[in-house]
Amino acid sequence: MAVNGTAPYGRRLLPNVLDELRDLNPGRVYAAIPTTSDVKDGFLDVTVADLARCVDFMAKWIEDTFGKSDGFETLTYIGLSELRGPVTFLAAVKTGYKLLLPSPRNPSSINSSLMEQTGSTKILYADELGPLVKSLQALAPSTRTEVLPSLRQMLQSSPARYPFLKSFDEARNDPVVILHSSGSTGAPKPITMTHGSFAAVDFEHIMPAPAGREKRDASFFEFDEETRMFLILPFFHLGGFWLSMCGGIFNNLTFVFGPPHIAPSPAMLKEMAQQQDLKAILVVPAMLEQILHEPGGMDFLRGLKFAAVAGAPASPAVGDQASSAVELLNFIGSTETFPLPELRKAREDWLYHEFAPYVKHEMQLYDRTEGAYELVILADEDTKDWCPLYHNVRGAKAYHTKDLFLRHPEKPKLYRYFGRIDDIIVLSNGEKVNPIPLEQHVEGHPSVLGALLVGNKRNKTVLVIEPTEPLAEGARASFLETLWPRIEEANAQIQGPGRVLPGKVVCAISEKPFARTAKNTIIRKVTERAYQAEIEAVYATSTSQGQGGNVRLESALRTIYKPSKL
Incomplete structure (x- = not known):
């Protein structure tokens, strides 16, 4: 009973x-x-x-x-x-x-x-x-x-x-x-x-x-x-x-x-x-x-x-x-x-x-x-x-x-738990990348509210980071520079092809918060669409500069991460 x-x-x-x-x-x-x-x-x-x-x-x-x-x-x-x-x-x-x-x-x-x-x-x-x-x-x-x-x-x-x-x-x-x-x-x-x-x-x-x-x-x-x-x-x-x-x-x-x-x-x-x-x-x-x-x-x-x-x-x-x-x-x-x-x-x-x-x-x-x-x-x-x-x-x-x-x-x-099938990123060379371990490690930083790794059908990934506090335009580049050691640590969580390279990071803006579900998880596709212009700018810049291999992080960030027009 x-x-x-x-x-x-x-x-x-x-x-x-x-x-x-x-x-x-x-x-x-x-x-x-x-x-x-x-x-x-x-x-x-x-x-x-x-x-x-x-x-x-x-x-x-x-x-x-x-x-x-x-x-x-x-x-x-x-x-x-x-x-x-x-x-x-x-x-x-x-x-x-x-x-x-x-x-x-x-x-x-x-x-x-x-x-x-x-x-x-x-x-x-x-x-x-x-x-x-x-x-x-x-x-x-x-x-x-x-x-x-x-x-x-x-x-x-x-x-x-x-x-x-x-x-x-x-x-x-x-x-x-x-x-x-x-x-x-x-x-x-x-x-x-x-x-x-x-x-x-x-x-x-x-x-x-x-x-x-x-x-x-x-x-x-x-x-x-x-x-x-x-x-x-x-x-x-x-x-x-x-x-x-x-x-x-x-x-x-x-x-x-x-x-x-x-x-x-x-x-x-x-x-x-x-x-x-x-x-x-x-x-x-x-x-x-x-x-x-x-x-x-x-x-x-x-x-x-x-x-x-x-x-x-x-x-x-x-x-x-x-x-x-x-x-x-x-x-x-x-x-x-x-x-x-x-x-x-x-x-x-x-x-x-x-x-x-x-x-x-x-x-x-x-x-x-x-x-x-x-x-x-x-x-x-x-x-x-x-x-x-x-x-x-x-x-x-x-x-x-x-x-x-x-x-x-x-x-x-x-x-x-390793992630969801829907989360898996398939790069242009066919490599599969699970973004969750990297995202979780970046989100462990107290200044980060959310992290989203993207790159389906691309040869490299791009990381979009949402700060916990709104940042002025001039502060975003230095914020990302401060986070770079954390990103390098996070890179160790996934296989080589999915790792984030210098110049492949976008700072989110407060006018476009990450889309989230009722349980506060990031809605990946909606958020990626919201930052499509910024992501494309990263890829375009790296292409025009030989994939960005010789571009210093500071100058790349200051060039790329400008607020988008809503």
Whole structure:
């Protein structure tokens, strides 16, 4: 029998478990939310009873506003990173809808396309995001929009109970939420998930680990009720949704939220840790790196049970330093597959992945020269109880992730992430270059926000660097000169043909920030197109000067790196 609720693991439904928690353990804290925009002013504990009451209020509100849905109609939710996301999702499920969660950071054309693909004609939105919704309405004038009630209104409500009456067998294949793929390599795709998708995550609790080993799957988050975790990923991101629901309702995690309007910082995290006794964090690699640069950052990490990174791979230098202070969980997965269950490894192997034996998969050789393997996830009737892919991509037998891995030289079951097939640069001589190791090393410099290596069908590569701070035109050349030793170090991370030569570097300008996905990874093709003129200027200059071999770096930079006309 499961810890939360009366149904067994793998047969629990999220709205039912929350309602049972309200009766069995009403004082359990689901989340701590800041009382003002300044975390120094303190936090309010929101219990599972509070959350259940908010859900019932919102379910009645949806019914009164739109009516119930008999056919899993799609409601679009555009909100902030706060509790109204989980509340609205569970309320939508209770009233028969499925919820589309597009990223507010997407262009309106992308979100309009997602709505069209999923048949959504109704939007629920946070009042603060009204301008985004107006731009969506301009693209689809017949769309009906409604402003969400405030969280205060929800918390202060006293609604009648609004039960979810379906059994697991009745509801297993019902669609409940639509998230979208990241869009880092193409247009975001809607992925529809069912109750069965999350039941498969729940089933991980009872999947065995090999003798003497520990799992790092959903069951790992079954902590005591005092363990509080900071979650940086927004609700519309798979990681944020997965943990908010499976970790917070199926398990006993308590989340600590920051102010929804303010980007978190290491200083804010340290203040939250003092007030909330944080024991765990889930952050993107860029935030982890900022923590390491913050005074007292290592001491902060030492006070945690674990730190997890998701959304993008952490650089080896950052991960090595962090893992010396705390167990570092290096999640990998996708919207289609969910985070993949793994086994616990030695701390020094944090960079590697050892998938749990019950994850049915193959490592298919992709590049014999590099020794790179593509991860392929397999799904069938035998694995449907614990394989989210079976439910998220109907009919998928072999799902090619396009994620590439290198095998550990001494531990054959361990693989480290190498990049994506879509990231690979093919030079004009046919040489394949994986840009990720070089980019990660350059991005490890505190003055660098982003790095993008390009060069498809060219004989040499060009590196585009985005500074952390805007630079005046006259300062860009000296900035790149300062970075050159770092670039030379990064060159050692890849094979010769892909290495960056002097004169083959572009400094990005603040007027053209790198295009990024909701999880902050660089959208390569869009960013490359934005800097096409500057890249072509580099190639043209090197051609006219004999490939640039005898051109001094300083003069080349001062000639090439001028701001483009927007």
